[in-house]
Amino acid sequence: MRLLFIHGRSQEGRSEQALKEEWLGALNRGLSEANKPEIAESAVAQPFYGDVLLELSKTDPANADELKRSSAEKRQGADFVKFMAEAAVELSAKGSEAGIAAIQPPPFDGDDVYRTKNPACAPLEQSDIDDMAERGVQNWSWVIATVRHLDETFPAFSEWSIGRLLRDVYLYLTDEEIQAKIDEIVERHITSEPTLVVGHSLGTVVAYNILRKKERNITGFITLGSPLGIQAIRKRLEPPAIIRPNVETWANLYDTADIVALNPLNSKSFAIFNKPIEDVKVHNDSDNRHNIKSYISDVETVSRIHKFVSSGEHQ
Known part of the structure; x- marks a missing residue:
């Protein structure tokens, strides 16, 4: 064996x-x-x-400059934003359920930016996540803030980051x-x-x-x-x-x-x-x-x- x-x-x-x-x-x-x-x-x-993996994953699919190159890259960037948003929402919610962290992702507030708010906020609906992806990298700051919040909530993880793990899984x-x-x-x-x-x-x-x-x-x-x-x-x-x-x-x-x-x-x-x-x-x-x-x-x-x-x- x-x-x-x-x-x-x-x-x-x-x-x-x-x-x-x-x-x-x-x-x-x-x-x-x-x-x-x-x-x-x-x-x-x-x-x-x-x-x-390190050599091939140097390009960030959510990088605004990269997204200017072609429609295919724009689609990839939008899909990556959606992927990261979905994962961040799920990890935040599950962490809260498990009593590990009392955090929730911010709700859609009616404009072009999703801002990190207080832990009592309701989770994003799927329609909000889809809308975030359609709006593209202008909402990337919200995803970054949410993933950073997860890293701060789980400080021992920060040496290699939940966000970088999710990015590498997505790229693979x-x-x-x-x-x-x-x-x-x-x-x-x-x-x-x-x-x-x-x-x-x-x-x-x-x-x-x-x-x-x-x-x-x-x-x-x-x-x-x-x-x-x-x-x-x-x-x-x-x-x-x-x-x-x-x-x-x-x-x-x-x-x-x-x-x-x-x-x-x-x-x-x-x-x-x-x-x-x-x-x-x-x-x-x-x-x-x-x-x-x-x-x-x-x-x-x-x-x-x-x-x-x-x-x-x-x-």
Whole structure:
């Protein structure tokens, strides 16, 4: 049984080896604490696309100067504003529901600008979000203010920003060049051997997008701190939104205080495959509640990975 680890964003300047040592080291510590045998480095593949993502994502799709170039770029900019607005609204509302932050996005106030107001404001209606997108970058300041408010509300996250994560997810989903190059890097590490895929953060979006397109010998899928439950992201995954039936089990582990992964994946509305997605609440004890080392060393993650590896050893 092989393990395929797929990392998230903000990994530029690192390497496959450094990431493998970080992920596998944390996993083996968790296995050791659970009195389970450690996993050899030779059984793990760790694609690295961090530098490619950084290089290809330098253009901001909401940049006003870029939008002057063509109607296609204008459409992209408007769609990006809408995507960010939808995500900001959802994250703000879910954070408030979870008792993490008493914040709500500002309502449409009847003019061309959406201004940040007090926490008691009602959430934006979908029609207001659509109107924001149609008005384009002149309302970008509201989106920036709302995302900045989220960053300030979750200060431990600010080192790499919720906004930058959402932007990178959007670019991966909508930019054909970025998606093709990242997918090619990951594809090189997929073999005919039975494989358990473990993805984190943006890496769960990359993994899902790759796995749903082609049947492979993937025996299981584990998502850690996944933003796939965010509606704005889910809507931009091209249909059909399914995992191939040969992926028999999918466990989604998330901390309810992880702003990126507040939503469970809810298999009935998200994916159709042999068995339901198993949504599992865990406690990520890192400062931002999203760190990969805390997710992959958690007893719930460890037990599932051990089960897969052990079953593969006896086949």
